[in-house]
Amino acid sequence: MGWYRRFTNMLRPERLSRDIRREMEFHMAERADDLMASGMPEPDARREARRRFGNPSTQQERTRDTDILTWLESLAADVRYAGRALRASPGFAGVAILSLGLGIGANTAIFSLINAVVLRTLPVEHPEELMQVTMGGKEQGTVFTNPLWEAIRDRQDVFSGVFAFSGTEFNLTAGGEVRRASGTWVSGDYFSTLGVRPALGRLVIRADDVHGCPPIAVLGYGFWQSEYGGSRGVVGKTISLDRTAHTIVGVADPSFFGVNVGESAQVYVPLCLRPGLESRSNWYLRVVGRRKPGVTPQQVATRIAAIAPAVYEATVPQRLGVAEKAAYLKNGLNAVAAANGLSPIRRQYQRALMVLMAVVVLVLVVACANVANLLLARAAARGREMAIRLAIGAARRRLVRQLLTESVLLAGLGAIAGIVFARWGTSLLIGLLSRGQLPVSLDVGLDGPVLMFTLGVAMLTGILFGLAPAWRATRIDPQAALKATGRGVAEGHSRFTMGKALVIGQIALSLVLVIGAGLLLGTFRKLVTLDPGFKREGVLIVSVNLQNAGYGPDRYGAVHTDLLGRFRALPGVQVAAASAITPISGSSWNDYIRVDGFTPKSADDALAYFNQVTDGFFAAMGTPLLAGRDFDARDRLGAQPVVIVNETFAKKFFHGANPLGKYYRHVEHDSLGAPIQIVGVVKDAKYKELREETLATAYLPLSQDSVQSAYANYVLRAVGAPSGLAPGVKAMVAEVNRSIALELTPLSDQVDQSLARERLLATLSGFFGALALLLATIGLYGMLSYSVARRRNEIGVRIALGAGRERVMRLVLGEVVRLVIIGVALGTVVAFFSTRVMTSFLFGLSASDPATVIGAAAMLAGVGLAAGALPAWRAARVDPIAALRDE
Amino acid sequence: MSRQRNDILQGTLVLLVLKTLSAQGKMHGYAITAHIQRASADLLRVEEGSLYPALHRMEQDGWLRAEWGVTEKNRQARFYVLTAAGKKQLATEQESWARLTEGVTRVLRYA
Numbered sequence: 001m002g003w004y005r006r007f008t009n010m011l012r013p014e015r016l017s018r019d020i021r022r023e024m025e026f027h028m029a030e031r032a033d034d035l036m037a038s039g040m041p042e043p044d045a046r047r048e049a050r051r052r053f054g055n056p057s058t059q060q061e062r063t064r065d066t067d068i069l070t071w072l073e074s075l076a077a078d079v080r081y082a083g084r085a086l087r088a089s090p091g092f093a094g095v096a097i098l099s100l101g102l103g104i105g106a107n108t109a110i111f112s113l114i115n116a117v118v119l120r121t122l123p124v125e126h127p128e129e130l131m132q133v134t135m136g137g138k139e140q141g142t143v144f145t146n147p148l149w150e151a152i153r154d155r156q157d158v159f160s161g162v163f164a165f166s167g168t169e170f171n172l173t174a175g176g177e178v179r180r181a182s183g184t185w186v187s188g189d190y191f192s193t194l195g196v197r198p199a200l201g202r203l204v205i206r207a208d209d210v211h212g213c214p215p216i217a218v219l220g221y222g223f224w225q226s227e228y229g230g231s232r233g234v235v236g237k238t239i240s241l242d243r244t245a246h247t248i249v250g251v252a253d254p255s256f257f258g259v260n261v262g263e264s265a266q267v268y269v270p271l272c273l274r275p276g277l278e279s280r281s282n283w284y285l286r287v288v289g290r291r292k293p294g295v296t297p298q299q300v301a302t303r304i305a306a307i308a309p310a311v312y313e314a315t316v317p318q319r320l321g322v323a324e325k326a327a328y329l330k331n332g333l334n335a336v337a338a339a340n341g342l343s344p345i346r347r348q349y350q351r352a353l354m355v356l357m358a359v360v361v362l363v364l365v366v367a368c369a370n371v372a373n374l375l376l377a378r379a380a381a382r383g384r385e386m387a388i389r390l391a392i393g394a395a396r397r398r399l400v401r402q403l404l405t406e407s408v409l410l411a412g413l414g415a416i417a418g419i420v421f422a423r424w425g426t427s428l429l430i431g432l433l434s435r436g437q438l439p440v441s442l443d444v445g446l447d448g449p450v451l452m453f454t455l456g457v458a459m460l461t462g463i464l465f466g467l468a469p470a471w472r473a474t475r476i477d478p479q480a481a482l483k484a485t486g487r488g489v490a491e492g493h494s495r496f497t498m499g500k501a502l503v504i505g506q507i508a509l510s511l512v513l514v515i516g517a518g519l520l521l522g523t524f525r526k527l528v529t530l531d532p533g534f535k536r537e538g539v540l541i542v543s544v545n546l547q548n549a550g551y552g553p554d555r556y557g558a559v560h561t562d563l564l565g566r567f568r569a570l571p572g573v574q575v576a577a578a579s580a581i582t583p584i585s586g587s588s589w590n591d592y593i594r595v596d597g598f599t600p601k602s603a604d605d606a607l608a609y610f611n612q613v614t615d616g617f618f619a620a621m622g623t624p625l626l627a628g629r630d631f632d633a634r635d636r637l638g639a640q641p642v643v644i645v646n647e648t649f650a651k652k653f654f655h656g657a658n659p660l661g662k663y664y665r666h667v668e669h670d671s672l673g674a675p676i677q678i679v680g681v682v683k684d685a686k687y688k689e690l691r692e693e694t695l696a697t698a699y700l701p702l703s704q705d706s707v708q709s710a711y712a713n714y715v716l717r718a719v720g721a722p723s724g725l726a727p728g729v730k731a732m733v734a735e736v737n738r739s740i741a742l743e744l745t746p747l748s749d750q751v752d753q754s755l756a757r758e759r760l761l762a763t764l765s766g767f768f769g770a771l772a773l774l775l776a777t778i779g780l781y782g783m784l785s786y787s788v789a790r791r792r793n794e795i796g797v798r799i800a801l802g803a804g805r806e807r808v809m810r811l812v813l814g815e816v817v818r819l820v821i822i823g824v825a826l827g828t829v830v831a832f833f834s835t836r837v838m839t840s841f842l843f844g845l846s847a848s849d850p851a852t853v854i855g856a857a858a859m860l861a862g863v864g865l866a867a868g869a870l871p872a873w874r875a876a877r878v879d880p881i882a883a884l885r886d887e
Numbered sequence: 888m889s890r891q892r893n894d895i896l897q898g899t900l901v902l903l904v905l906k907t908l909s910a911q912g913k914m915h916g917y918a919i920t921a922h923i924q925r926a927s928a929d930l931l932r933v934e935e936g937s938l939y940p941a942l943h944r945m946e947q948d949g950w951l952r953a954e955w956g957v958t959e960k961n962r963q964a965r966f967y968v969l970t971a972a973g974k975k976q977l978a979t980e981q982e983s984w985a986r987l988t989e990g991v992t993r994v995l996r997y998a
Binding site: 033052 | 915916917920921935936939958960962963964965
């Protein structure tokens with residue numbers, strides 16, 4: 001009732017003040033009447049009536065105040081008072097705000113990343129209408145061939161617009177070292193379906209995407225700004241993409257970054273310009289449509305599934321075997337919501353981000369426990385203040401409100417600090433993410449949802465850590481509190497069980513975080529120190545592309561042979577070789593094989609991985625040749641086809657028998673290729689990623705390849721640091737031909753990039769684990785110092801009665817040991833159940849790795865004892881005379 | 888001016904107003920002051936400045952209900968009535984007043 005009235009009063013102050021004035025006027029009139037009745041003349045009577053009332057306008061205001069403003073005013077007073085109370089103890093306020101700032105900041109940073117990667121919808125018109133066409137079934141494939149895309153486009157009747165696109169990279173330079181721009185091949189309806197508007201000029205339209213279209217390009221807004229300084233004269237100029245001049249027709253809207261979250265397309269080019277569109281076995285296009293109004297997502301999925309047989313029937317790839325064709329025709333189609341965009345980084349990082357979110361929530365809980373503990377101690381210290389306020393008539397509810405205002409104010413200040421930390425943290429996060437194979441570009445600005453999240457977290461934490469201490473602080477018997485002088489031993493005892501519980505909880509949670517961090521750090525260390533079967537240091541990879549360098553395709557082989565010779569002659573190069581694929585590069589090549597005497601358990605059991613290399617490749621990579629020989633001049637095109645296999649290949653297909661001199665064949669659709677003889681066995685080496693079970697791998701000689709490739713990856717083992725070779729390499733290649741495109745990457749960088757997610761998790765969980773540990777230590781230290789200060793009298797008595805210093809120290813340390821043991825035991829149990837969710841992130845150790853758990857527990861125990869040592873020492877040094885005299 | 892001050896002790900005003908309204912039913916503010924003064928044989932005088940804030944507060948607390956009406960002299964006045972919550976409050980306040988006076992009396996007698 002009171003609330004409602006205050007509220008309505010606030011809305012109509014005019015009427016209210018009129019009411020009060022009328023009421024007072026009536027009172028004065030009545031008074032004047034009475035005075036006149038007793039014989040006073042009218043003017044005097046009126047004056048006297050008014051005088052008795054005091055100043056009517058202040059009076060009126062006073063009355064009105066109680067109605068409207070008391071509430072707001074008392075709130076303002078609460079905030080002012082809280083501010084003063086915090087300023088009065090800057091140490092307490094500083095620690096609390098810093099704890100909360102770190103906790104809230106960590107949460108805001110991780111949440112803003114999750115928001116950007118997972119939650120936010122695409123910045124286009126009605127993103128909820130967008131659906132991605134997939135292959136359905138178990139595999140959920142999302143890429144299609146161009147003939148498939150055209151068949152889907154021509155047969156579908158559920159989308160008002162549908163488009164295909166594919167990410168790619170363009171070389172911006174006309175020759176020499178490659179400069180890459182991220183590009184997107186887009187079909188004609190890409191921009192119109194998404195509803196993207198041009199910032200300048202025009203975008204790609206349907207008429208641009210026809211057979212034999214002229215080369216045009218649309219620039220991304222960011223690229224236009226960085227590359228052309230936002231010059232409006234850019235439309236009509238040309239841009240060199242893979243050494244072909246494309247006419248720039250326009251610039252896309254600044255808010256549009258493409259459909260793939262985390263990637264920012266710099267150039268959009270019509271799909272019709274892509275080479276090899278007719279290929280029915282080249283899968284690279286993703287298909288997205290906007291469903292027609294009135295068609296439900298379920299209907300879209302059903303109708304799309306219905307056209308699948310016709311679509312696949314019309315697009316059967318050439319030269320398929322019977323079984324392969326049957327499998328191809330069995331593929332289905334499905335459509336799934338695509339409002340949040342598509343994202344390779346989402347697939348890669350979603351679970352990692354969720355784990356991190358859980359971690360930072362725990363950190364925040366530890367921080368809250370810290371602040372709650374500080375508030376408890378503070379409440380105990382303010383017991384007299386509370387008692388006095390209760391004694392002079394303050395309502396308990398009022399005091400709780402006052403204390404809660406204080407904690408919410410703390411949380412608010414913590415949130416401000418947190419936003420600062422978060423801004424700084426997110427750019428760090430993006431940096432960590434960007435060290436992966438995909439350059440990451442995310443908008444992690446403080447948008448509405450992120451701010452709401454931070455605000456919500458701050459309010460929640462303020463109430464969470466403030467409520468219990470406030471309740472405690474005001475549950476006080478004023479008489480007892482005022483009578484007590486602080487000499488009692490038992491006094492305040494019960495209050496401490498809550499503080500102890502908080503400290504135990506902190507220790508337990510920090511242990512969980514430290515164990516988690518230990519597991520992730522252990523995983524990262526295992527991967528970094530793992531022997532991949534090659535020596536990752538000291539090798540420079542030089543990727544060379546002869547396309548558009550003025551050579552005919554029949555000359556590629558000769559040019560590469562010439563280049564290899566020159567690389568080998570370069571000063572500083574120990575060994576040089578060429579290969580089609582370098583390890584941990586993301587590229588791979590596999591094929592079905594047939595080996596006499598080997599019966600595959602399933603179709604995929606006969607799958608082997610391949611690479612093509614020149615002689616010297618194993619020497620350059622540091623992979624030992626275990627048996628047989630390396631390739632040499634004998635292995636020409638037309639001679640007996642030969643191969644070098646790894647140990648796993650030999651073990652798997654030849655059951656450990658000596659494979660030298662034996663043969664295998666490639667399965668080519670329904671027939672078999674020529675027998676290939678094994679001439680060497682090399683040590684196992686990782687192929688696609690460090691985590692993999694070593695794959696059965698065969699290395700074919702580049703010299704026996706009938707197709708001359710424009711591309712080759714040279715691996716140069718350097719005498720010194722691989723980067724030292726770069727100038728010589730560039731100069732040498734330029735001398736041969738200025739138009740040859742090349743890219744230089746140290747092998748160690750390439751391997752490092754594959755560990756981006758592991759590095760992110762290890763770095764952040766390590767940081768957060770340390771943070772939680774620090775917060776728990778502060779909590780333990782604070783609680784103990786306070787407890788020692790409270791028990792100063794008691795300790796003084798003990799010492800006076802002859803207790804030795806060590807005994808007193810043991811008294812305090814015993815307390816520490818008890819708290820730490822309970823906390824560690826609890827934490828170990830919680831960790832045992834919770835670290836299981838991380839199993840998929842771990843490598844080389846289990847989720848309950850004993851060494852990690854014991855190490856973490858020992859670390860926590862050590863830190864806990866260290867935190868307790870200072871208060872214990874202080875307790876032992878209590879001067880009994882001073883302590884007992886002190887009232 | 889050497890007029891003896893009989894200002895009502897802070898806190899007892901509420902008790903007096905509640906009691907007055909409980910005994911007299913519906914009354915406006917002026918009548919309440921007049922009644923208290925009369926009933927206390929001029930020993931107590933309600934200060935006008937405190938009365939109206941007190942009435943409004945009590946109304947907010949739900950002890951009183953107020954409505955505009957017309958007096959015999961045909962003047963517009965705000966009339967107050969005790970609510971059920973007000974009756975309960977009156978009982979509490981009366982009891983604590985009794986305790987207070989008894990306590991004070993005992994102290995004066997024995998201290």
